[in-house]
Amino acid sequence: xxxxxxxxxxxxxxxxxxxxxxxxxxxxxxxxxxxxxxxxxxxxxxxxxxxxxxxxxxxxxxxxxxxxxxxxxxxxxxxxxxxxxxxxxxxxxxxxxxxxxxxxxxxxxxxxxxxxxxxxxxxxxxxxxxxxxxxxxxxxxxxxxxxxxxxxxxxxxxxxxxxxxxxxxxxxxxxxxxxxxxxxxxxxxxxxxxxxxxxxxxxxxxxxxxxxxxxxxxxxxxxxxxxxxxxxxxxxxxxxxxxxxxxxxxxxxxx
Amino acid sequence: xxxxxxxxxxxxxxxxxxxxxxxxxxxxxxxxxxxxxxxxxxxxxxxxxxxxxxxxxxxxxxxxxxxxxxxxxxxxxxxxxxxxxxxxxxxxxxxxxxxxxxxxxxxxxxxxxxxxxxxxxxxxxxxxxxxxxxxxxxxxxxxxxxxxxxxxxxxxxxxxxxxxxxxxxxxxxxxxxxxxxxxxxxxxxxxxxxxxxxxxxxxxxxxxxxxxxxxxxxxxxxxxxxxxxxxxxxxxxxxxxxxxxxxxxxxxxxxxxxxxxxxxxxxxxxxxxxxxxxxxxxxxxxxxxxxxxxxxxxxxxxxxxxxxxxxxxxxxxxxxxxxxxxxxxxxxxxxxxxxxxxxxxxxxxxxxxxxxxxxxxxxxxxxxxxxxxxxxxxxxxxxxxxxxxxxxxxxxxxxxxxxxxxxxxxxxxxxxxxxxxxxxxxxxxxxxxxxxxxxxxxxxxxxxxxxxxxxxxxxxxxxxxxxxxxxxxxxxxxxxxxxxxxxxxxxxxxxxxxxxxxxxxxxxxxxxxxxxxxxxxxxxxxxxxxxxxxxxxxxxxxxxxxxxxxxxxxxxxxxxxxxxxxxxxxxxxxxxxxxxxxxxxxxxxxxxx
Ligand SMILES: Cc1cc2nc3c(=O)[nH]c(=O)nc-3n(C[C@H](O)[C@H](O)[C@H](O)COP(=O)(O)OP(=O)(O)OC[C@H]3O[C@@H](n4cnc5c(N)ncnc54)[C@H](O)[C@@H]3O)c2cc1C
Ligand code: SF4
Ligand code: FES
Numbered sequence: 001x002x003x004x005x006x007x008x009x010x011x012x013x014x015x016x017x018x019x020x021x022x023x024x025x026x027x028x029x030x031x032x033x034x035x036x037x038x039x040x041x042x043x044x045x046x047x048x049x050x051x052x053x054x055x056x057x058x059x060x061x062x063x064x065x066x067x068x069x070x071x072x073x074x075x076x077x078x079x080x081x082x083x084x085x086x087x088x089x090x091x092x093x094x095x096x097x098x099x100x101x102x103x104x105x106x107x108x109x110x111x112x113x114x115x116x117x118x119x120x121x122x123x124x125x126x127x128x129x130x131x132x133x134x135x136x137x138x139x140x141x142x143x144x145x146x147x148x149x150x151x152x153x154x155x156x157x158x159x160x161x162x163x164x165x166x167x168x169x170x171x172x173x174x175x176x177x178x179x180x181x182x183x184x185x186x187x188x189x190x191x192x193x194x195x196x197x198x199x200x201x202x203x204x205x206x207x208x209x210x211x212x213x214x215x216x217x218x219x220x221x222x223x224x225x226x227x228x229x230x231x232x233x234x235x236x237x238x239x240x241x242x243x244x245x246x247x248x249x250x251x252x253x254x255x
Numbered sequence: 256x257x258x259x260x261x262x263x264x265x266x267x268x269x270x271x272x273x274x275x276x277x278x279x280x281x282x283x284x285x286x287x288x289x290x291x292x293x294x295x296x297x298x299x300x301x302x303x304x305x306x307x308x309x310x311x312x313x314x315x316x317x318x319x320x321x322x323x324x325x326x327x328x329x330x331x332x333x334x335x336x337x338x339x340x341x342x343x344x345x346x347x348x349x350x351x352x353x354x355x356x357x358x359x360x361x362x363x364x365x366x367x368x369x370x371x372x373x374x375x376x377x378x379x380x381x382x383x384x385x386x387x388x389x390x391x392x393x394x395x396x397x398x399x400x401x402x403x404x405x406x407x408x409x410x411x412x413x414x415x416x417x418x419x420x421x422x423x424x425x426x427x428x429x430x431x432x433x434x435x436x437x438x439x440x441x442x443x444x445x446x447x448x449x450x451x452x453x454x455x456x457x458x459x460x461x462x463x464x465x466x467x468x469x470x471x472x473x474x475x476x477x478x479x480x481x482x483x484x485x486x487x488x489x490x491x492x493x494x495x496x497x498x499x500x501x502x503x504x505x506x507x508x509x510x511x512x513x514x515x516x517x518x519x520x521x522x523x524x525x526x527x528x529x530x531x532x533x534x535x536x537x538x539x540x541x542x543x544x545x546x547x548x549x550x551x552x553x554x555x556x557x558x559x560x561x562x563x564x565x566x567x568x569x570x571x572x573x574x575x576x577x578x579x580x581x582x583x584x585x586x587x588x589x590x591x592x593x594x595x596x597x598x599x600x601x602x603x604x605x606x607x608x609x610x611x612x613x614x615x616x617x618x619x620x621x622x623x624x625x626x627x628x629x630x631x632x633x634x635x636x637x638x639x640x641x642x643x644x645x646x647x648x649x650x651x652x653x654x655x656x657x658x659x660x661x662x663x664x665x666x667x668x669x670x671x672x673x674x675x676x677x678x679x680x681x682x683x684x685x686x687x688x689x690x691x692x693x694x695x696x697x698x699x700x701x702x703x704x705x706x707x708x709x710x711x712x713x714x715x716x717x718x719x720x721x722x723x724x725x726x727x728x729x730x731x732x733x734x735x736x737x738x739x740x741x742x743x744x745x746x747x748x749x750x751x752x753x754x755x756x757x758x759x760x761x762x763x764x765x766x767x768x769x770x771x772x773x774x775x776x777x778x779x780x781x782x783x784x785x786x787x788x789x790x791x792x793x794x795x796x797x798x799x800x801x802x803x804x805x806x807x808x809x810x811x812x813x814x815x816x817x818x819x820x821x822x823x824x825x826x827x828x829x830x831x832x833x834x835x836x837x838x839x840x841x842x843x844x845x846x847x848x
Binding site: 015016031033034035037038041044045046047054055056057059060061062063064065066067068069070071085087111112113115119122125126129130131132133134136137139140141142143145146147148151152154155158159161162191194196197 | 276277280291292294295296297299300347350351353354355356358359360361362363364365366367383384386389390393394397398400401403404436465466467498499500501503591599602603668712714715718757758760762763764765766769
């Protein structure tokens with residue numbers, strides 16, 4: 001599309017968690033190099049909609065503006081992605097239209113406008129004890145030596161920014177299954193791989209078995225395609241699936 | 256003493272989380288407040304690494320050498336004893352982070368790997384790819400989550416600290432905070448507070464900082480009587496990607512791994528960068544600073560780039576930009592060591608830095624100044640401590656790369672136990688300790704703001720502030736410009752009274768929260784320009800062409816700003832610097848020293 005003078009933005013808004021949602025339209029001058037978060041700041045500085053009516057600034061989450069804090073996930077042209085790294089130029093090319101639509105993630109309770117409550121992920125991380133249970137922070141000397149290969153396997157998993165996009169796009173992540181989602185499973189694997197973190201391995205595996213656990217995964221593989229940080233999610237799920245199964249057998253035998 | 260001491264930590268970046276862990280471990284109760292979920296704090300942005308003199312490369316590095324590099328790099332303005340303590344704690348901090356599971360890069364033998372960073376000749380920087388801050392923050396976040404699961408820590412995420420509660424004797428007895436969803440105001444009692452609220456880049460409009468780095472909390476405390484020290488020392492990082500909304504950092508690790516800064520020797524050279532032969536490139540840092548080359552400290556590199564662009568007129572295509580080139584380094588090394596930052600460039604600019612040199616320019620990055628603290632990290636208000644980027648300690652007139660993450664953890668580890676100790680011994684408060692009064696004060700302020708019928712939009716005022724501050728108070732400073740900036744800020748403060756919020760609702764109202772922060776930003780901006788105006792010398796990041804030399808006789812002093820309530824303006828006094836360990840010497844990176 002020839003980039004025109006202006007761009008149009010249609011935003012799904014909602015004043016409070018219980019209020020009805022509605023769509024508000026905005027139009028603003030096109031500039032090269034805009035991303036969606038700067039579009040939202042532009043609206044805040046000029047809160048007037050297409051009908052020329054004064055309105056309120058849009059509520060949304062953001063912080064780093066460089067796709068590392070995980071705050072700004074939303075539906076952009078219907079697709080779950082990070083608003084700060086969603087460049088307007090690319091979006092216009094993608095749809096060949098001068099209109100961009102924004103909506104909150106659909107599987108989390110709306111707080112207001114584009115801001116949603118994603119605390120469920122942090123709760124899930126507690127359940128799988130995603131930490132290394134160190135003895136204390138006093139000086140105990142260096143940790144164990146670790147082959148670079150282990151670091152190279154762990155590092156990609158530790159890049160998860162808790163954006164919850166993998167959960168949003170997963171058909172199994174819903175109120176019926178209570179599935180924990182790919183991110184939590186990947187973090188459980190990360191800590192099971194750590195030489196010291198692995199002391200909690202069995203407890204993590206037990207936390208992932210049963211209802212809402214790893215068995216809910218239907219292998220749709222949407223997560224791995226949508227993850228902005230390219231986590232090896234399907235690999236993590238199948239590795240953990242195997243370990244959970246082995247753990248169940250062990251627990252059964254030793255009962 | 257019957258009660259378990261209660262400490263409030265404000266801010267959940269590296270400094271805040273470090274403090275929380277120490278207090279919880281020692282049996283104290285902690286309430287942790289943060290605007291954003293702590294895992295999304297600005298510390299997550301740090302890329303390059305964290306310094307400590309582990310000396311695993313057979314170079315003879317030592318705590319003493321780290322100490323000297325930090326003091327020299329900071330142009331002798333830092334109080335030396337805390338720096339010495341920090342450098343000594345460095346190796347044990349790295350060991351601890353390693354035990355917490357941080358995926359630090361490794362040598363083939365399985366030991367921690369170290370890279371070079373600016374302002375040192377040693378490999379002293381431990382790193383986890385190019386996302387070190389993210390990895391460290393997560394490791395500490397996980398430990399705090401563990402304490403939370405054990406009910407030793409209560410998190411208040413999505414709450415903004417507004418002020419402290421002070422009793423009649425001026426002792427801190429709690430805080431006043433606002434729930435950013437319900438907009439509810441509440442006071443929380445405690446025995447001590449630790450302020451770990453990070454940097455203030457937003458005062459300059461565009462910077463490398465995150466959105467919540469407004470310095471609002473520090474400014475609120477300054478207005479309540481805390482000293483703000485060395486505010487004029489603002490680090491402008493030499494290599495950032497200019498952007499519409501922010502200046503995205505291109506970490507010093509790019510140069511630590513061999514990246515080179517250059518411009519074409521012929522300013523009219525129109526060839527694509529990659530096809531310009533070696534002989535036609537001007538590697539000005541390597542030419543001017545043969546010993547440190549591309550790894551001179553940041554203030555030095557920033558001024559050099561500024562000079563090449565504005566004095567020599569040699570910016571690429573006449574634009575304020577120079578090349579930062581890693582395209583000669585082999586792909587595998589880049590992937591293992593700095594992939595994270597190269598991805599940022601590719602994502603936001605569209606070019607592949609493995610193939611073509613990146614275009615960069617300096618950007619506001621870090622505040623060396625902050626809340627004044629003593630060697631125990633306590634401010635001048637009894638019961639209020641500070642740590643991390645929000646305090647003024649350690650970095651003097653210029654911070655060395657990869658020293659901030661270390662100073663955050665050191666600061667948290669020092670403030671935590673000291674605050675707990677203080678809390679165990681502080682006399683019990685009388686009555687409500689001043690809580691009701693503070694709550695009323697904040698409510699009245701909110702009412703005024705919500706019902707104001709003016710015409711000024713807070714986001715527009717903020718843009719004007721950013722432009723003024725960037726123009727007059729960054730790389731090159733003139734007294735005339737600084738005075739102009741002061742006048743402009745005073746004008747903005749006037750216009751602020753005429754503010755009109757587009758949103759008057761009482762639910763998740765972000766313009767309202769922003770307007771409150773803006774008020775505080777304006778006050779802190781005045782501290783920065785006043786300190787800069789009065790300091791007629793050049794030292795570290797503070798550079799005045801009219802006073803190009805460092806003047807130890809007059810200005811080897813900490814700038815202390817106190818809020819003068821009657822005039823609503825900063826009042827500056829000076830304090831001697833602790834130089835008991837290393838006598839000041841001239842700072843010259845262009846010659847061997
Ligand atoms: C892009 C970038 C890269 C960097 N790379 C490096 C590096 O490689 N090595 C290095 O050593 N340093 C680096 N730095 C510097 C370093 O990242 C920061 O100085 C450091 O992370 C600051 O940590 P902090 O704990 O002080 O604050 P932050 O991490 O900024 O955390 C501040 C916390 O305070 C909270 N907060 C703020 N205001 C309030 C309020 N009013 N009420 C409640 N909560 C509040 C926030 O929510 C947040 O939790 C980098 C900085 C940037 C910008
Ligand atoms: S795994 Fe990927 S998509 Fe899921 S939360 Fe982490 S970064 Fe986001
Ligand atoms: S704002 Fe941090 S990921 Fe987008």
